[in-house]
Amino acid sequence: MVHALREAHRVLKPNGILIDLRPALVHRRVGTERAGRFRQLGRMYESLDDDRKANRSVALVLRAGLFNVEWRTQFDCRRVMDSLADFRTFVDEFLTLERDFPPHDWLIQRVQRALETRGRAKKIVVRGPLMMNVLRKRDVGA
């Protein structure tokens, strides 16, 4: 990750901006939503190790004087799905990304049960904030 940040520094014009946009270091909340109301069914248990590693890499290049922090922010992000199959696809993606991702069948079953209860159509919603680091390139020679 540090190599990638150094490479970004190389291709940036003087005073250029690097934006690091990614999910915040928080376990995602899963639930159903109907008429804009979110009902939480559980939390995911992602490892978050890669996110910690990314934070360390950013800290390293800041310490090395390659960038200055211009702005940091965090905001809500929803992932909206219509069907259980979509949610399965979403969960399965973590299996390919994280070696130690634990089984989430319990959560899939909870979602399935919630979808099967009577009532108006629901959406499956995964909520988890995104964070954004905005870094300004520093001239290393300066």
Place this chain on the structure above:
Amino acid sequence: MGIEIDPEQNEVRALKRVTNWRRERVVEIGCGDGRLTLRLARLGAFVHAIDPDAKLIRTARTKLPRRFAKRIRYHVGQAEHLNHANESFDLVVFAWAL
């Protein structure tokens, strides 16, 4: 319908606060199927979008609207070895990629 990410476009709102994207030269790293790339192009940026997954790049190319054909270039590539000259871009965006 699949998975809709950030329907409220909070991401775009935050990005708009960073800079005026019009005509800015941008490298987007980890573009995937081009979801964020299209949003950046709509803001007016010229985007070189990179992802190591050739299948995702193929998908992104097929989903590229004609009106953005001159604003977006998709490449298979690695963040650690960008195939670009020194000091050639105004912005680099790591899109859920660090």
